[in-house]
Amino acid sequence: MPRLNKILQPKSIAIIGASRKEGSLGKMFMEAVLRMNFKGEIYPVNPKADVIDGIKTYPSVSELPQKPDLAVILLSYQFVLPTVEALGKSGIRDIIVISAGFKEVGGEGLEREKELIKLGKTYDLNILGPNCMGIFNTREDISFNGTFSPTLPQPGHAAFISQSGALGVAVLELYAQSDLGFSVFVSTGNKADISDTDALEFLTDDANTQVVTLYMESIDQPTAFKEICRKTVAKKPVLAVKAGRTDSGHKAASSHTGALANPEHIVDGFLKQCGVIRIDTLEEMFDAARALALQPLPSGPRTAVITNAGGPGILASDAIERAGLQLAVFSASTIEKLTAVLPAEAAKTNPVDMIASANEETYKNALKIILQDEGVDSVLLIIVKPPVNSTPASIISGLKPLLQNTTKTVIPVLMANRDDTFGIDVLKRLKLPVFPYPESAVKTLAVMQRYKQIREQLRSEENSAPQKFYDSLPLNSAPGSNQADIKTIFDLFEQYEIPTAPYRVSTRLEDILQFQKESAGSVVLKTANAQIIHKSDEGLLQLNLNDAAAVSEAFQSIASKVQSLLPAGETPLFLVQRQLPKGAELVLGGKRDEQFGPVVMAGFGGIMVEVLKDVIFRIAPLSPAEALEMLNELKAQAFFNGFRGQPAVSREKFAETISRFSRLLHDHPEISEMDLNPLIWNEEAGAAVVVDARATVKL
């Protein structure tokens, strides 16, 4: 059962610290609860009062007439721990701690928070907070406003989970008179016990919530977060604004809630793997939430634009293409029908410019025809307030039968003064999210379309990673080094079917000569002693060796150089490889992040990684489909198609290798860092082949 089940759906609440004192938290909280007509029992607790706001008040928790579902603590920090203990003892398990003075103030507060967590474990409690702004649930049979907010939330189907309590209030304020209605709000505060993850668990099955919005300053338990997100996202969209994106933001966030700085390059990929749609700004997030809560998902990217003014239609067209959507191409029959109902001066292709004379009839006729076109997935309905003969309200009203009988997405853009003719009420009745500008409406459509794709992809994927993909032995470091030796690394590659260039490792010249003899063509010889990392810099790698003489000479030269770099008594070890024909250079890397675990990096080698940092990160393990999506984010797409006569590189094949490598990292926690650099695309093998690799293992 979700841990927030009772906190978000209490039938009875104890308000500990309820008060009659003007301006006190205790009074504000009581009033907020009463203002929204909480449907359950209220037990104010205050030793100094008998009645607060007309409700019988109890001197202490132990004297309550029954055990409430939820206790809310509004006391000063020094009284919080004893109260929690008393609650625990009396068997009350669900608690919201509004009080501040914990981790966020450091020092003693930190200790206080640790004690709170300990109490929670001792009594098996569910604690939300401390230092939080509370929660609300607008569901009719609950109607619980536990946030102090003097402005009541509009009931609706968007949930908001916020690491900043004040932001919850701010959002309520900003949308008080809009078409964004909320189901649930959770202020997670210091996340001492209950976190985003628990909130998502509740919301996944909350029938009243159709879209989840998140404001995060940190991601605290990545693995659990990802697991629950993917369950939520299979049912409803999750949108997130993650603050602390820049260095300046990082610093501000850590001084706010003591949030750990999450490395930005990891966060972005991680949220994608969670199925979460990361949004740049709060405004764009709530814009998208409005539409997702009201309108059906588009069944594809093909967007029609209907307008009574040319300019906004053009801006919409630009926005559609830039957002990765498509301007729908109408069928001949659609154009014919439009021609029959629109004036001669109107544009009958997409965007449909019906010119300024358009009225209710014109909009109705055009929308009807366009909704029937099978090549149209969604419609952007632009209305500039007609100078005469009609109003936005009457145009929208006229569309009622059409809108009620379509499963296509329709988003209105009303460029009009919000006066009586605007039609707020009819828009609400018809569940139309309204936008003032075509650009923001299109951004929202793109988020809807993105969610559709994510959900489809999620459904086609297996959901969680096995304990281990392969049963392989841990990598060991070579003696006196934290580096694994190349032979063990290459053996591991073989086990995970990661292609490598044919090779042999040996200390003996005769083995190497034998390998050269067997290989038709050139070979590469290099040192394989794990202690030596920078091979090419020191002449310890030699290319283009065609015959026995060349191999012998290279062997001697490398051996003498290496000997001086090795600890006494150690023998030079060699790796000889078949030299591959020229091909695109790729890189793969892995690093174990403290918070996120094994992180995989992939990209093209050379300039692309070194100068342009054109590499993408994801958390291991990755499915081939996830790896493919990762590759699609690289800037250097042209390399995949074959550049300057080089053979094309198969994205799918490379994605397969990335997925295998990610499993290797997942299975081998002893690897703290690993580089496959370079891999060379090999036509013959139809794969990116590892030419060199190194791994740092935990000593």
Next chain:
Amino acid sequence: MPRLNKILQPKSIAIIGASRKEGSLGKMFMEAVLRMNFKGEIYPVNPKADVIDGIKTYPSVSELPQKPDLAVILLSYQFVLPTVEALGKSGIRDIIVISAGFKEVGGEGLEREKELIKLGKTYDLNILGPNCMGIFNTREDISFNGTFSPTLPQPGHAAFISQSGALGVAVLELYAQSDLGFSVFVSTGNKADISDTDALEFLTDDANTQVVTLYMESIDQPTAFKEICRKTVAKKPVLAVKAGRTDSGHKAASSHTGALANPEHIVDGFLKQCGVIRIDTLEEMFDAARALALQPLPSGPRTAVITNAGGPGILASDAIERAGLQLAVFSASTIEKLTAVLPAEAAKTNPVDMIASANEETYKNALKIILQDEGVDSVLLIIVKPPVNSTPASIISGLKPLLQNTTKTVIPVLMANRDDTFGIDVLKRLKLPVFPYPESAVKTLAVMQRYKQIREQLRSEENSAPQKFYDSLPLNSAPGSNQADIKTIFDLFEQYEIPTAPYRVSTRLEDILQFQKESAGSVVLKTANAQIIHKSDEGLLQLNLNDAAAVSEAFQSIASKVQSLLPAGETPLFLVQRQLPKGAELVLGGKRDEQFGPVVMAGFGGIMVEVLKDVIFRIAPLSPAEALEMLNELKAQAFFNGFRGQPAVSREKFAETISRFSRLLHDHPEISEMDLNPLIWNEEAGAAVVVDARATVKL
């Protein structure tokens, strides 16, 4: 005198086609004029009425009691030309043609528009339109609403020039109840005569206008537009949304007003050269206009954030860094003073989080201290509606003395319901543009800062290009080719002081041997016959020639290959060059665009241009400062700093070469296309040195 002087400031107007008929354009127009209390004389013209709206009406233009400053034509298209002719004959020179049915309908309409233009020339008229929505001017002594708009514009200091008339109406509607006030609106319509350029000319000296906003679907006279823009921008900011950015937008725009598609890669650089700030969306443009019309420009990028809620402060910090602004670093004294007035839990560094208990006093104290810090250029003042004890309105009121005594930029972000406590009136009185979200406020601050930089740069630059920079002979093509021969090209480079590798051009082996002998080190030999373009593909370029034997052999080999490619009777021509040491490869290109004239392209060679298209475009001629800004836009900035041990490339030196090349293009209209590819950065010369070049000249 600006051509729009009378049209925008008429003392008397004739309304030709004024009407009493409900729903007619003639009635709507009359009513719009009357509703705003036009300060001059009104002469309705209509043969079928004596009085309209209580005003004496005249049967024809010739019977007016005096010659009006302006005539507005609202007639059906077939009556427009005779009316314009009658106006011309009677000496009325300033005309707005609202009527549609011209270029935008094609066919006969196109002819009609040509006739209109001809009449304009014959009678020396100033014609705005046709197919336009009119104009307004809110200046108190004019108060002329010539737009049909039933919603009256709020007087203010932002001007809007729009190629889409309906968009003007839409914008009036959207900002009817906001803090954006307008000075002037001009709907340019088909731009048959008067264009954006004329509107800018008027606005440059219009004391009532503090910021100009532009909606453009096409740029029609780039040279004139640039010239006037730079004059306007020296006095006030010009912001533009240019539609038709994508292919879809292009198509929509050309079917709307028959606008020519401007190549997007050119438009972006061109607008920068004009000093125009291009904005992505209408909303962002008008956001920035609101702030620019009300607040002083920041004197730098250092931004302080004051907030009563942590989350929005963090989002503001992220936004500041991403927008290229800086979070101000407070002095020790500021932090000390803040510590004295703020509660212990508050953050005293930037962003200053005063926590939820902050009231009027707290805001006043903090703002006072921060405005005194010399390290602060602007302040973002975030107020989440306090749950108790205070309101946004009272907080803002309390800041009045501080705000009236500062020259620093202050932008409030009010995350609050727009009810009575919001303080709309006090915000207006204090000239504060208000934003609902920190992110949009920061975007606006960034535009303000950008304008400040542009204005400073403009002031430091000479304004217009001379007829010719150098007195050089035109380039000729080689016989039977449209390519200039390499010798003439290199001679031109010498004249413009564009560095080239030491070279000689000759048909004779002995000259080439002589050159090799004089050059210490290797030389490069290649064909110099203008007809042969792809040298390296066909073995017609040989590198690393160290001695006479190698040179002779290369000479023979190239000669025999070239001979077969040349017209009979032509002799193989050679270019021998000193081979430069390895260095970064750069490219420079020029192409004559039909609308914009000579366009310069610059970037790094190889992958950067071929795969990543990392090149920047500008219109010639360019000052070195403009060229430097161009280089700063390249993604591959790391190359300038020296990559993989290559010497660093001086941006300033390359910018100097770009500027010289742009002058060459400017001076030589016969060059339709020119490539300098590659240039190699040469440490010794301290310059990017041209290694190869070709030029296509008009035959």
